[in-house]
Amino acid sequence: MRLNPKEFGGTIDPFLAEGWIRSLELHFEYLQMKDGDRARCAIYMLRYDASRWWEGAAHAVDLATLNWARFKDLFYGKYFPADFSGRLTRAFMSLCHGDSSVAEFILKFDRGCHFVxxxxxxANQKLRHFLDGxxxxxxxxxxxxxxxxxxxxxxxRFLGGAGSAGYRL
Structure with missing residues (x-):
């Protein structure tokens, strides 16, 4: 198996930033990396604008005690602003099936769960919110x-006769 985590140079797309964190977490889990090592590894993977951002952000933390959760808080504060997260939360809370296929609705629901x-x-609230949509x-x-x-x-929905993943009802 070849492990080759991607570098991060910065972005204006919050989903790309969040995807980078998630990909690192997969590597970290596989390698059973310790918490402090995760933060140092992520810092090492920063390039270009992200590296310049970190140079400034590093002044606000104690690098000797920096853990993964604190790094992610700082990172998300920069690349996944609270107003964007709030919009995603509101969109999820009002998510309706509408004219989309069942598969599209399920995909949107699964993505939205991450933000709420x-x-x-x-389990009960998740099922209720799903059915309400x-x-x-x-x-x-x-x-x-x-x-x-x-x-x-x-x-x-899929085994009870609803049909294929692209089925529109």
């Missing part, structure tokens, strides 16, 4: 199958 952990971590006829069909949780509700 209070729902994502509570469906059109009423689909909600009724899934509820008749009495899914125990979100994963089961998703399986009901």
């Amino acid at each position: 952990p209070m729902i994502a971590r509570d 469906f059109r009423s006829t689909l909600r009724r069909d899934v509820m008749l199958m009495r899914p125990a949780g979100y994963d089961e509700a998703v399986a009901c």
Whole structure:
């Protein structure tokens, strides 16, 4: 297996920044890297504008005690602003199936869960929010199958006769 984490040069796209952090976390988990080493590794991977940003941000932290969570807080503060996160949260809270396919709705729901952990971590709330977003006829069909949780509700839509991933109802 070849491990080759990508460098980060900065971006104006918050999803790219968040994706970089997530890709690093996969590497860190695989390597069973310690917390402080994670922050130092991420700093080492910064280039161009991101490196210049870190030069300034580093003055506000004690590098000897910098942990991964604190680095991510600083990083997200720069590259994933709170107003953007707030917009994503609001979009998720009002997410409706509408004219999208079932697969598109599920993809949007799964992405949105990342930004609203209070729902994502509570199985009952997650299922309720998912079902509330469906059109009423689909909600009724899934509820008749009495899914125990979100994963089961998703399986009901695909295994219970809804058809392929691109199926539009």
